[in-house]
Amino acid sequence: xxxxxxxxxxxxxxxxxxxxxxxxxxxxxxxxxxxxxxxxxxxxxxxxxxxxxxxxxxxxxxxxxxxxxxxxxxxxxxxxxxxxxxxxxxxxxxxxxxxxxxxxxxxxxxxxxxxxxxxxxxxxxxxxxxxxxxxxxxxxxxxxxxxxxxxxxxxxxxxxxxxxxxxxxxxxxxxxxxxxxxxxxxxxxxxxxxxxxxxxxxxxxxxxxxxxxxxxxxxxxxxxxxxxxxxxxxxxxxxxxxxx
Amino acid sequence: xxxxxxxxxxxxxxxxxxxxxxxxxxxxxxxxxxxxxxxxxxxxxxxxxxxxxxxxxxxxxxxxxxxxxxxxxxxxxxxxxxxxxxxxxxxxxxxxxxxxxxxxxxxxxxxxxxxxxxxxxxxxxxxxxxxxxxxxxxxxxxxxxxxxxxxxxxxxxxxxxxxxxxxxxxxxxxxxxxxxxxxxxxxxxxxxxxxxxxxxxxxxxxxxxxxxxxxxxxxx
Amino acid sequence: xxxxxxxxxxxxxxxxxxxxxxxxxxxxxxxxxxxxxxxxxxxxxxxxxxxxxxxx
Numbered sequence: 001x002x003x004x005x006x007x008x009x010x011x012x013x014x015x016x017x018x019x020x021x022x023x024x025x026x027x028x029x030x031x032x033x034x035x036x037x038x039x040x041x042x043x044x045x046x047x048x049x050x051x052x053x054x055x056x057x058x059x060x061x062x063x064x065x066x067x068x069x070x071x072x073x074x075x076x077x078x079x080x081x082x083x084x085x086x087x088x089x090x091x092x093x094x095x096x097x098x099x100x101x102x103x104x105x106x107x108x109x110x111x112x113x114x115x116x117x118x119x120x121x122x123x124x125x126x127x128x129x130x131x132x133x134x135x136x137x138x139x140x141x142x143x144x145x146x147x148x149x150x151x152x153x154x155x156x157x158x159x160x161x162x163x164x165x166x167x168x169x170x171x172x173x174x175x176x177x178x179x180x181x182x183x184x185x186x187x188x189x190x191x192x193x194x195x196x197x198x199x200x201x202x203x204x205x206x207x208x209x210x211x212x213x214x215x216x217x218x219x220x221x222x223x224x225x226x227x228x229x230x231x232x233x234x235x236x237x238x239x240x241x242x243x244x
Numbered sequence: 245x246x247x248x249x250x251x252x253x254x255x256x257x258x259x260x261x262x263x264x265x266x267x268x269x270x271x272x273x274x275x276x277x278x279x280x281x282x283x284x285x286x287x288x289x290x291x292x293x294x295x296x297x298x299x300x301x302x303x304x305x306x307x308x309x310x311x312x313x314x315x316x317x318x319x320x321x322x323x324x325x326x327x328x329x330x331x332x333x334x335x336x337x338x339x340x341x342x343x344x345x346x347x348x349x350x351x352x353x354x355x356x357x358x359x360x361x362x363x364x365x366x367x368x369x370x371x372x373x374x375x376x377x378x379x380x381x382x383x384x385x386x387x388x389x390x391x392x393x394x395x396x397x398x399x400x401x402x403x404x405x406x407x408x409x410x411x412x413x414x415x416x417x418x419x420x421x422x423x424x425x426x427x428x429x430x431x432x433x434x435x436x437x438x439x440x441x442x443x444x445x446x447x448x449x450x451x452x453x454x455x456x457x458x459x460x461x462x463x464x
Numbered sequence: 465x466x467x468x469x470x471x472x473x474x475x476x477x478x479x480x481x482x483x484x485x486x487x488x489x490x491x492x493x494x495x496x497x498x499x500x501x502x503x504x505x506x507x508x509x510x511x512x513x514x515x516x517x518x519x520x
Contacts, residue, residue: 009508019494026490030483046475049482056486075460092493099489106482110475131411138408141399151394154457155408158387161453162412165446169415172438173422204490211497218504222511 007080007221010214015207022203029196037193046110051193053103055201057121060100063093063205064128064160071156074149080220081213083149086156087139088212090132092205097129120171127166131159145223250339257316258343264312265347272305272355280362287364294363295424299417302352302377303384307406309351310388313344314396333459341389341454348381349374365428373427379443380420386450387412393461419443 033051040047067089073082104122105115116122135155142148258265279297283289353374360367367373388409395404419442426436 034479034483044475045479048479052483052486075457095489095493099486102485102489103482106478106485110478127411127414131408134404134408134411137400138394138398138404141401141404142394142397143399147397150460150463154390154460155394157457158390158450158453159412161449162415165415165442165449169418169442172442173418204494208493208497211501215497215500215504218501218508222508225511 007217007224009221010217015211015214018203018210019207022200022205022207024200025196025203026200029193029200033193033197037189040190043111046107047190049103049107050190051197052201053100053107054194055198056096056100056103057125058198059201059205060093060096060125062202063089063096063209064132064163066209067093067132067156068160071153071160074153075157080149080224081217083145083153084213084216084220085209086149086152087216088209090135090152090156091212092208094129094132094136095208096201096205097125097132101126101129118170118174120167120174123170123174124163124167127170128159128163131162132156135159145220247335247338250335251342254339254343258347261312265309265351268305268309269351269354271308272301272351273358275301275304276355276358276362290363291365294359294365295421295428297363298352298355298359298424299380299421301355302348302380303410303413303417305351306348306381306384306388307409309347310344310385310392310409311396311401311405313340313389313392318396333462334455336462337389337393337455337458341385341451344389345378345382345385348385349378352377352381367428368430369427373424376420376423376427376440376443379440379447380416380423382447383416383420383443383450384409384413386447386454390454390458390461393458415442415446419446 030051033048037048037051039045067086070082070086070089073079074086101122104119104125108117108119108122109115135152138155139148139152142151276297279293279301280290283293283297356367356370356373356377359365388405391405391408395401395408398404419439423436423439423443426439
């Protein structure tokens with residue numbers, strides 16, 4: 001992993017289109033969830049939190065799974081672009097799982113009377129949040145780009161393999177917990193806002209990852225570009241793409 | 245370099261730096277003492293929390309022990325030399341991880357008498373407790389050795405190792421604490437085997453995964 | 465908070481809090497990404513201009 005020539009300057013309207021669409025879909029789905037959908041039988045209006053909570057959960061998991069795939073590709077193929085996507089996916093996953101933990105606490109309070117009830121899914125998310133914050137810190141504290149790529153890929157594989165172990169250990173440790181809320185267990189008037197928000201957050205996640213990967217790519221291009229010659233001291237280092 | 249040679253080297257290094265082990269042991273003992281101050285002098289409370297405190301003390305001291313494990317190599321730039329030998333990075337990793345596991349198991353075992361004295365617990369099955377400690381130490385040492393190899397070459401290494409290691413070993417902490425609690429307080433429901441199985445599964449997964457990935461950590 | 469019927473009554477303040485936190489975090493993250501992206505773009509453009517000045 002040495003040539004920066006394999007790092008073209010990022011282009012294309014993908015993040016803007018996906019982000020705009022996702023935001024619109026999320027806004028419309030939340031509107032329906034808040035004002036159109038009926039209150040749930042047992043949970044009442046508190047149930048409406050589910051329309052943002054569950055899509056966030058799915059997409060946080062998806063972002064970490066994508067990070068795991070990126071890590072494998074970095075280790076096998078040694079492509080810088082996957083390193084950029086790895087960094088992006090971890091950061092977006094951290095943001096989504098932090099949001100998920102906050103939503104989970106807000107949900108738990110009226111439902112069970114406590115802010116945190118050690119539900120295995122939510123607790124696993126919290127543990128993963130800290131594991132991936134550690135990987136972001138690792139990336140921050142390693143200066144050599146190719147070491148940083150290899151190490152964060154290794155750490156991502158190791159952290160991702162921990163997900164089922166954490167889940168089962170927390171589940172056994174705190175055996176009372178409630179059923180999964182997927183569209184199968186949720187009756188039909190609740191489907192539409194849930195599906196809309198799920199796709200909305202999915203599009204937003206894609207937009208975030210793609211835009212964050214571009215930031216990483218621009219930074220990496222600067223890092224990998226050769227240092228400027230001594231007589232060019234006041235100028236910035238030329239990017240390889242521009243000096244052709 | 246075979247595994248035996250790597251083990252001999254690590255064992256020798258550990259023996260020559262045994263003063264360091266005593267310092268880590270002292271740190272663990274102080275931690276146990278501090279935990280008992282934090283939980284108050286009520287004997288029943290202390291007894292109930294003893295397994296958790298024992299494992300937290302071991303976990304906190306483990307970062308000190310693990311952080312040191314690559315120090316010599318990097319201070320004297322010996323790792324490059326070691327990797328130039330017709331050696332596999334893998335045997336180097338397993339040598340280090342085994343010695344670290346042994347060191348942590350010894351540390352944990354040495355903290356048990358102190359736990360008994362401070363927290364007034366009884367030890368109905370000391371042999372089984374040592375078994376749990378060995379399994380837990382193995383679970384801490386495999387990812388810990390790998391992360392120590394990374395963090396000792398990074399900036400802010402004091403902070404990085406616990407930040408990476410602690411979230412990862414949550415299953416070790418949970419199952420080891422539960423296992424220890426069941427051993428100390430009795431196990432009427434027969435739950436001990438499933439916790440030990442979880443701990444052994446963690447060990448198996450991470451001893452193979454970390455060995456597989458270690459050469460990507462040290463390669464230039 | 466539990467009514468005798470077992471239905472949770474009210475709780476709208478929690479619903480609003482959840483949606484507000486979601487909006488703030490998602491929009492805030494989007495804003496920070498856009499700011500970082502445009503800063504990197506400006507930096508890259510400046511670098512390329514500098515290179516051209518040096519080369520000519």
